[in-house]
Amino acid sequence: MAKIVPFKAVRPARDKVSLVISRSYDEYSAAELASQLDYNPFSFLHVLNPAYVNVQKIATATRLKAVNLKYEEFKESQVLKKEEEPIFMLYEIKSKGNTYTGIIAGTSLEDYRNNVIKKHEDTLSYRVEYFKEYLDYTGFNTEPVLITYPEDKELQDWITAKKQNRPLYHFSSVNRNMHTLWRIKYDDEIEWIKKKFEGMDSIYIADGHHRSASANMLLEQNQDSDNENLNYFMSFLIAESDLKINEYNRIVHDLNGLSSEQFLEALSNDFIIENKKQELWKPNEKFSFGMYFNGEFYALQLKEKEFNSVYEALDARILYEKVLHPLLGITDLRNDERIEYIPGNQPITNIKKMVDESEFEVGFMLYPPTIDEIKNLADNNLIMPPKSTYIEPKFRSGLVVYEL
Template sequence: MAKIVPFRAVRPAKDKVSLVTARSYDEYSAAELASQLDYNPFSFLHVLNPLYINLQKSSFEKRFRLVQAKYAEFKEEKILKKEDKPVFYLYEIKSRNRTFTGLIAATSIEDYRNNIIKKHEDTLQYRVELFKDYLHQTGFNTEPVLITYPENAAMAKWKELKKQKRPLYHFTSLNRDTHTLWRIKNEGEIAWLQEQFDKMGSLYIADGHHRSASANMLYEEDKATGNVNLNYFMSFLISEADLKIYEYNRIIHDLNGMSKEQFLAALDNDFTVENKGQQLWKPEQKFQFGMYLDGDFYALELRDKYFSSVQEALDAQLLYDKVLHPLLGIGDLRNDERIEYIPGNKPVTAIKEAVDSGEFEVGFTLYPASIKEIKELADNDLIMPPKSTYIEPKFRSGLVVYEI
């Protein structure tokens, strides 16, 4: 039984919402970030990165204090305002190719601790502690955990009916995505939504394992204060059918001392290897891998497809077990400087360009993991290798803020 609750969100003034909201901070190049900070005084990036020119020279504690001060300034200037009462939101993101619709709500730390909200990724302790300190110092979070649930007919019908109502916000961002937000403040409607989630056996974290772990750590440290907001963390709940799962592709700086011919011969032990020449080939099904090496694309298909667990059968795990570790000497997927990652929403030409530049020797493309694999891993307390999935939608910073 999953528990969701409404909360008194902080959000932009209606006339400034398109100016305030921003993509996730780390999605901006240095030039884009400078442009936003120089020419848009309302951007939430000013909150996330105050005094941006000298910020990298400051301690984390000083940075977090500056973030909190800038956030308070945005509220004082009425750029941001707080809801009068606890609410839910229905949020739609419409891009050229897809439409995502989900519910913004607060989800339960108790459910997280009791594995009703299930995980499939490992976390890095230093990142969990750092974001916990950020939450403690700033007192807010604007990046919800992306959680998925099994779609049901009642919820699907409700979403379609709700989208016929007048929205709170409707705007287009600079990347030409259209964003629409409906506020849900009717007590009967809120209770009905809570009932729908109460019937669900489990929820699954799609993206945001570090954020949820940080919220749990903050709760453990500060629960004695009696702050009820610590009992929950903000989530964007989206049905499995609406989720888009991409792979993370790999590019490697060298062949670990092997020649091209030696490497291809070694691959032949576990894969059928077909030279595709200049065809921009990507895997078409599970157990297939694409490779770009020395100006040619290759199709690799695993020979032995029998495994004892879903974890062993993950394509990202197989590439590590059969190629990256034994042949290329990649041990630590998170920290080895010889490997880098390109999300699957980028074209395959991005891998070609990286290898053709001479900086990298070989690139691999993978077939995306399925929601079935993710859920089976989570149900069995198993984890994926680092950088296995790139999942959309991505939430805009500053659209909805959860205060702690």
């Protein structure tokens, strides 16, 4: 039984919403960040980057306290406004032919601990600790955890009908995505939605494992607090069919001392290799891999396809066990500087360019995991290999804020 709650959301003033929202802070280059800070006084980046040029030289506590002060300044000047009553929100993103629609809500940390909310990724302790400090010092979060739930026709029909109402926001962002947001504020609607999720045995984290773990750590350190908001973290809940699961592709700097001939011969032990020449080829089924090497594309078809578990059958795991580790000598997928990762929503011409420029020797394209694979892993308390999924949609900072 999954528990979700409405909350007093903080959001931009209606006339400023398209100016306030931003991508995640770390997605901006230094030049892009400087431009936004110089020319857009309403950007939420001013909150995330409060007037420091050399932020890395500033003590963490000092910088995060300044984030809180700037956030309060945005509220005082009415750039951001707080709802008077707890609400849910319905949010739609239209992006490059895809439409994502979901409910923004507070999600229970008790469910997180009891594995009602299921996970499929491991976390890095230093990242969990840092974001816990961020939540503690700033007192807010504006990046919801992306959670997916099983298909529910009644809920989907309600969402479809709700989207016929006048929205609170309807605007486009500079990347040409269209954003629409509706308030869900009536008691009968709120209670009906809560009961819908209470009828779900499990829901699944799609993206945001570090954020949820950080919220849990903060709660553990404040067990005696009477702050009810600490018991929840903000989530964007979408149906499985709305989720877009991309792969992470891999590029490797060198062949670990192998010649081109030796490398191809070693690959042939486990794969049927087909030279695709200049065809921009990427796999269209499981157990199939694309490769860009020596100026040409290759299709690699796995020969042996019998596995003992869903984990062993993951394409990312197969590539590691058959190629990256035994042939290219990569043991630590998180920290080895010889390997880098390219999100599957980027064109494979990016991989071609990076290899052609001689910075990398070889690139691999994978077929994305399915939602069934992700759920099967989570149901069995198994963890995906690092950088296995790049999941969309991505949420904009500053659109909705959850206060602690």
